[in-house]
Amino acid sequence: MNPLNRDRHSNDSIEPGPVTVVKREPLAPNLQLLTVRAPVVARKIQPGQFVIIRADDRGERIPLTVADWDREQGSVSCVFMQIGTSTYKLGRLKAGDALPTFVGPLGKPLELDRWGTVVVAGGCYGIGSIYPVARALKEKGNHIISLIEGRSKFLLYWLDRLEAESDRVIVSTKDRSVGDNRYCPGLVKDLLASGKQVDRVIAIGCTFMMYLMAEATRPFSVKTIVSLNPIMIDGTGMCGACRVSVGGQTKFACVDGPDFDAHQVDWDLLLARRNAYLDRETESAQR
Ligand SMILES: Cc1cc2nc3c(=O)[nH]c(=O)nc-3n(C[C@H](O)[C@H](O)[C@H](O)COP(=O)(O)OP(=O)(O)OC[C@H]3O[C@@H](n4cnc5c(N)ncnc54)[C@H](O)[C@@H]3O)c2cc1C
């Protein structure tokens, strides 16, 4: 095992060789694509799974959802939003840099089947994360409607990729530079209210967006799956940091999820726990 990858994970989820950056490039302001060479993870990773990564030896472990992979080239890509110390450090990586930690695939793969019409919804980093989901569901023979949101046109990316995997793409921006400003929750609500048959909704984005998606689809009883993003540390079910409550039961998002039935999630608990370290994170980012 590479001594740099010295995490307490089973050998299964650790690359035996060094994980190096293939490329890191901006997709939009504050949103970056990171592609690394990690052949073991690339061979196994599935839509909905995530990796845990550290930008440098003194860095914090942070989870990122997989946005793409190339099993032949042995590469894995994630889209990250720069919001704090660790993601700003990731944004300084260069091709050839070695990562001290890159662990995965973590979490359960997203359930994939031929359901009929599936709405996939993405905002900020979730636009990247929803892409392999749309691709896999299209391969299963589903009719895919992709809903994409952002504050403005210049914050959107990968629309061409999503168009290639979708039967329809609907975009919404706050400033109406593309589409209207109803965002994914408003768009899905309109689709359902118009009588459109939708068999499943899958949403990935910030916690508040996923909460609003849950509330938008709840009255229509359409099964809605969200990728929860509580604070995670080890990613193996041992530390308890990612505790969430789903259907009244305690779950650990890193091993029982991260995908859960949105209508069963205790959103108040999730939002409160995610902000638990806000003061210290702000102080760290300022330093
Ligand atoms: C399963 C999962 C998948 C994720 N996928 C992505 C992704 O694909 N792209 C992306 O940009 N972001 C993703 N996130 C969120 C990402 O991990 C956080 O944005 C990142 O950890 C922030 O670290 P920071 O030091 O830059 O910011 P900080 O200033 O430390 O934190 C900013 C906010 O990020 C959240 N956060 C901080 N540390 C963690 C942590 N260890 N685990 C989870 N959340 C944390 C907290 O809500 C915090 O308020 C995912 C989170 C989870 C749990």
Ligand code: FES
């Ligand atoms: S991150 Fe530690 S239990 Fe899930």
